[in-house]
Amino acid sequence: MKIGDKVRFLSEVGGGRVAGFQGKDVVLVEDEDGFQIPTAVADVVVVDDDDYSTRRIVENKMKPAATVADDDSDYDPADRPVTFKAPAEERKGGDMLSAYLAFVPVDVKAITSSRFETYFVNDSNYYMHYVYSVAEGAGWQLRSTGEVEPNTKLFIEEFGRDELGTMERVCVQLVAYKRDKPFLMKPAVDVQLRIDPVKFYKLHTFCENDFFEQPALVLAIIENDKPARPLVIDAKRLKQEMMGKAAADSQPSRPQPKHAGADGKDDPLVVDLHAGELLETTAGMSAADILNYQLETFRNTIRQYEKQKGKKIVFIHGKGEGVLRHALVNELRYRFKSCQYQDASFQEYGYGATQVTIK
Known part of the structure; x- marks a missing residue:
């Protein structure tokens, strides 16, 4: 098999002409559109003489590549092995990272x-x-x-x-x-x-x-x-996003929050319990499944910081029908009795937030 031979694929329909070689075992088959397809030598057959057997292919595979160059009568510089790698395919709109x-x-x-x-x-x-x-x-x-x-x-x-x-x-x-x-x-x-x-x-x-x-x-x-946004975000970032959304909706901006400590060390941790923030998708989940997941996130957060006495955590649960807030209060009364809780600052977080202090 040499460059220019017409070959056909053994395992699928189609074929083309030999454009070069990648080492001893891979042949580059150029189809009618000009694309070069790397294919194992054992998976193609020369068809210019209507010989569909694989005997010639096996013989060529067993013959060392160096012997081709040593044969003065048949050697052609164009027969030298070719190193080829198809360029990476690009698609429209793919220049934005995902x-x-x-x-x-x-x-x-x-x-x-x-x-x-x-x-x-x-x-x-x-x-x-x-x-x-x-x-x-x-x-x-x-x-x-x-x-x-x-x-x-x-x-x-x-x-x-x-x-x-x-x-x-x-x-x-x-x-x-x-x-x-x-x-x-x-x-x-x-x-x-x-x-x-x-x-x-x-x-x-x-x-x-x-x-x-x-x-x-x-x-x-x-x-x-x-x-991607992290699951738990700090208070400053949440305030910026809330204010940015308010401005986009042409609503008056909320006042800048005032936290103790100029360096922000006393800022509370803020956890958004909305399903859209916690879950990639709610497809197939019932309302009970979602509520249980929100409560599990609430419990895990409390347990994570239960040794940090005085730590303040603001849970954003939304106003809605009050189901989630009621469930959180029930957890605080019976499971986390040592924690204190109160409504979080309306000026900073709106009506749908509860502040928990670890004691």
């Missing part, structure tokens, strides 16, 4: 016992170098690092339910760039995500998506150049 961390059950039909696969999804025209870590005490443990090509997904690891307890907080850092062409510089991304182990026991957690044929839990790292 990347996701995805968890896919190995056996979705046995969700209570299935293991899970972790993937990094690059939904953009940029290459991405990522670092994936999980929190371990006060530090971090590296789980994976590597490069992901544009518009592809990369398998990171497989894990079981016994490891869920070590993955409650994960961090993804990434740098985006393009190869062999100019590109717009993108800021480095550093996003921390909360992983709720309880969600991995619920079938509705894993939904249809654009990246996998099977249901998956897909968490945004960055979407349309906007990094």
